[in-house]
Amino acid sequence: MKLPVTRYYGSKRRVVEKIWDALAEHHIEFNTMLDLFGGTGIVSYYMAKSGKTVVYNDILSFNCEIAKALLQSPKGVFSEAQALRLLQREPNREYQTIIEDYFDDIYYPRDENRIIDTVVQNITYLDEAEKSSAYYVLFQSCIIKRPFNIFHRKNLNLRTGFTEANFGNKTTWEQSFESLFVKFTRELNEFQFVELPHVEVTNMSALHCNRDADLVYIDTPYFSEKRSAAITYHNRYHFLEGLMHYENIPNQINQVKVNKEIRFGENPEFEKRNHYLEDLNTLLNRHQQSIIALSYTSAGFPSIEELCNVMRQYKNHVLICNLGNHSFALNRNNTDRQEVLIIGL
Numbered sequence: 242m243k244l245p246v247t248r249y250y251g252s253k254r255r256v257v258e259k260i261w262d263a264l265a266e267h268h269i270e271f272n273t274m275l276d277l278f279g280g281t282g283i284v285s286y287y288m289a290k291s292g293k294t295v296v297y298n299d300i301l302s303f304n305c306e307i308a309k310a311l312l313q314s315p316k317g318v319f320s321e322a323q324a325l326r327l328l329q330r331e332p333n334r335e336y337q338t339i340i341e342d343y344f345d346d347i348y349y350p351r352d353e354n355r356i357i358d359t360v361v362q363n364i365t366y367l368d369e370a371e372k373s374s375a376y377y378v379l380f381q382s383c384i385i386k387r388p389f390n391i392f393h394r395k396n397l398n399l400r401t402g403f404t405e406a407n408f409g410n411k412t413t414w415e416q417s418f419e420s421l422f423v424k425f426t427r428e429l430n431e432f433q434f435v436e437l438p439h440v441e442v443t444n445m446s447a448l449h450c451n452r453d454a455d456l457v458y459i460d461t462p463y464f465s466e467k468r469s470a471a472i473t474y475h476n477r478y479h480f481l482e483g484l485m486h487y488e489n490i491p492n493q494i495n496q497v498k499v500n501k502e503i504r505f506g507e508n509p510e511f512e513k514r515n516h517y518l519e520d521l522n523t524l525l526n527r528h529q530q531s532i533i534a535l536s537y538t539s540a541g542f543p544s545i546e547e548l549c550n551v552m553r554q555y556k557n558h559v560l561i562c563n564l565g566n567h568s569f570a571l572n573r574n575n576t577d578r579q580e581v582l583i584i585g586l
């Protein structure tokens with residue numbers, strides 16, 4: 242199946258087909274799927290394309306907009322002309338300059354900060370049906386322009402102080418917002434559904450999501466085996482989450498952090514190593530009536546064996562499917578890492 246490109250930490254884009262095959266191989270039958278840690282929405286997208294009824298959930302609301310654009314907005318609802326119009330300041334509107342004022346020299350050069358200010362405020366004037374697509378195009382453009390595609394450091398200097406050695410990246414980062422808006426609007430239109438599938442999008446912590454489904458897919462943040470300080474999803478993507486709350490960004494900037502992290506969307510559940518097993522137990526207990534499919538990595542904490550032991554507390558049959566070596570698109574160093582799917586029946 243052709244899938245949209247994702248530049249997201251832990252995206253299952255390269256594994257989703259194998260997840261599907263593993264479920265088929267074990268004759269797992271389901272009509273409804275709950276994707277509790279939906280991220281890019283690629284797993285939900287694959288399932289919806291395959292005719293399943295889907296509930297997508299993620300704690301970060303910017304991810305939910307990406308999912309709504311792909312899954313709940315019909316093809317053709319958002320055009321290249323509309324995308325390009327978002328880049329212009331309307332003469333009769335007053336614009337705030339929050340990104341320009343507070344994020345100088347942090348993530349983007351000043352002229353791009355101004356563009357981000359403009360687009361976010363123009364989006365608020367769009368019809369509901371178009372908003373998610375517009376956010377999709379803005380977020381994908383913001384991500385592709387960032388070194389490593391994330392926001393956990395103030396490192397604009399990597400982009401501005403380039404050398405020959407990373408010239409390839411430089412070309413990517415310096416693409417204009419205009420060309421990126423056209424590129425991502427085209428891409429979105431290529432992948433959006435003509436006839437919308439049965440999809441609900443929810444935005445809460447997985448522990449509070451009260452939806453049910455035949456199959457519950459769990460793809461939590463991963464911890465490495467080593468006890469290094471974990472970078473959370475919030476650390477990586479706070480800037481995009483902040484854009485979802487544009488007017489209130491100034492009150493939510495963590496001034497202690499050099500990279501001016503924005504606090505919206507911070508949540509410790511599944512992001513704290515010493516609490517992870519307790520959170521997972523609560524979640525599996527809650528969904529023990531469903532088939533559970535849990536993605537994890539062999540090079541992670543807890544070990545696959547420990548995770549299977551947790552699963553066995555709630556399910557009678559536990560299958561371990563090795564999906565092969567798929568180092569993260571954003572972390573190619575991890576060559577020994579195996580993707581594993583633990584199925585509880």
Ligand SMILES: C[S@@+](CC[C@H](N)C(=O)[O-])C[C@H]1O[C@@H](n2cnc3c(N)ncnc32)[C@H](O)[C@@H]1O
Pocket residue numbers: 249250251252253254277278279280281282283284298299300301304445446447448460461462463474508509510511512
């Ligand atoms: C490994 S990624 C999921 C990737 C996704 N399967 C994909 O293919 O794009 C983990 C996701 O969990 C989300 N997350 C973190 N803590 C969460 C929580 N308590 N509840 C729900 N989602 C959470 C993060 O925002 C992130 O998108």
